[in-house]
Amino acid sequence: MSSCGGWSFGAGHTFDGMSEKLNYEENIQTEAAGGEDRISALPDELLQYVMSFLLSRDAVRTCVLARRWRTLWKSVPALRIDDPDSYHGATGSSTFVDELLRLRDPTPLNVCDIRSGCQETANTNWAKEAFRHMEPWLLYALSCQVPVLRICFPWRVINMTLVSSHLKRLHLYRMRFEGCSLDFSSCQVLEVLEMKACHIHVNLLSQSLRFLKIHNTSFGFDPRTRISAPNLIGFRLAPFYGLAPLLDSMPSLVAASITLGEMCEEMCYCGNLSCGGCDAQAGNNDYHVALQGLSGATNLKLTTISYPIRLSVLRMDLTWRPMFRKLKKLLLNEWCVADDFTGLIYFLQHSPILETLILQLDLQTFEDYHLNEIEGSCNSREQSLLSQHLKVVKIICGTQEDVIVHRISKILCAHGVPSEQIEIE
Incomplete structure (x- = not known):
């Protein structure tokens, strides 16, 4: 009986007889076609590498191709299970795995990819029974010290303390995390984490992460989720629901993209969830949320489709006055023009080496932005150090005639950016 890391599985003889199909002369078809079997001439290691991109069920099926292929599937360095029936407790599918x-x-x-195609269910008993079939496969992979793990299961909580210390990449789809922190301190080589369509109601902590992607997820409201990954160099955050997470400092950050969904409801600093916006200042709260943690980035994209735009956590964070000393490329959308272009002006004045600025504006969504006319023309005495570095300014809006575009041009001019340097699409 074969085993890996001490794990073994007793089952029937599902595969018995599969190789018996080769008892007939396996080379007959090749000879009849008068062709040469070049694939079988490749080394075993290369064939197994190619087979590792197949679903495991298909990799096993290659054993009927020729005598050479009878046992190649046994050493394929990947486990890929993507069969919805496997998660319904179906005897045949479970026995196969x-x-x-x-x-x-x-x-x-090298890779373990276990995915369920079934949808979220309110049947707790079904979920427990289905996961009971999957859990031994997961434990097997971890016992093999697999470096890349992908798990997709509808709204099931997994005990992440089981995660191997050898894991380098972890992909979690449609999972629910609540009740305790996602602390990866025991997994010191984990560099890549992707979480898609997950419910994250816990803090996420890791010293080793280099790349973090969280998209199409939901966060909780009380308390606000905290993300502490100080060694990140790439970060993408695109939640669709809940309060934006609290981001700790990321001093090594190179590129970050933050897109807050329309259901990422923020509260005014007064703390009242039903408040439509008041004069409360950041001093009424004892923490910043996102921008301070992102202030070390070189390439930054900050967009939001939250409503109302003037309550965006990105704009509220500006009252903490973070400095973007390394920022060279910046993309902003409508939130930066609210309340007399507060966000835009702030970045122009607090990004001393900014080289590229892109404003992506959906003018059809603009309502009352409390815009005041900006008087005067370009004044050389008002030009800042920004003009020494800013080389590319692009406004993507579909029109050059809108009053918003006109006023943005005046603001840029006042900060030393000549009109001929502004490109409007």
């Missing part, structure tokens, strides 16, 4: 793991050679496992 159990047999696969039982017969697999004790060779390295």
Whole structure:
């Protein structure tokens, strides 16, 4: 019986007889076609690498191709299970995976990808039973010290303390995390984490993460989720629901993209969820949320489709006066023009080496932005150090005639950007 890391699986003989199809002369078709089997001439390691991109069920099926292929599937360095029936407790599917793991050679496992195609269910008993079939496969992969793990299961909580210390990449889809922190301190080599369509109601902590992607997710409201990953160099955050997470400092950050969904409801600093916006200042709260943690980035994209735009957490964070000393490329959308262009002016004055500025504006969504006419023309005495570095300014809006575009041009001019340097699309 084959095993990996001490894990073994007793099952029936699902694969018995599959190779017997080769008893007939396996080379007959090749000879009849008068062709040469060039694929089988490749080394075993290369064939197994190619097979690692197949679903495990398809990789096993290659055993009927020729005598050479009978046992190649046993050493494929990937486990890819993407069969919805496997998660419904179907005897045949579960037995197949159990047999696969039982017969697999004790060779390295580079990737484990276990996905369910079934939808979220309110049937807790079904979810527990379905996960009972999947959990041994997950434990097998972790016992093999797999470096890349992908898990997709509808709204199931997984005990992340099981995660191997050898894991380098982790992808979590449609999972729910609540009740305790996602603390990856025991997994010191984890560099890439992707979370898609997850419910994240816990803090996320990691010292080793280099790349973090969280998209199409929901966060909780009380308390606000905290993300502490000080060694990130790439960060993408695109939640669709809940309060934006509290971001700790990321001094090594190179590129970050933040897009807050329309259901990412923010509260005024007065603390009243029903407040439509008042004069409360950041001093009424004892923490900044996002921008201070992102202030070390070189390339930054900050967009929001939250309503109302003037209550965007991005704009509220500006009252903490973060300085963007490394920022060279910046993309903003409508939130930066609210309340007399507060966001735009702030970045112009607090990004001393900014080289590229892109404003992506949907003018059809603009309502009352409390805009005041900006008087005067370009004054050389008002030009800031910004003009020494800013080379590319692009306004994407579909029109050059809108009053918003006209006033943005005046603001840029007042900060030393000549009109001929502004490109409007």
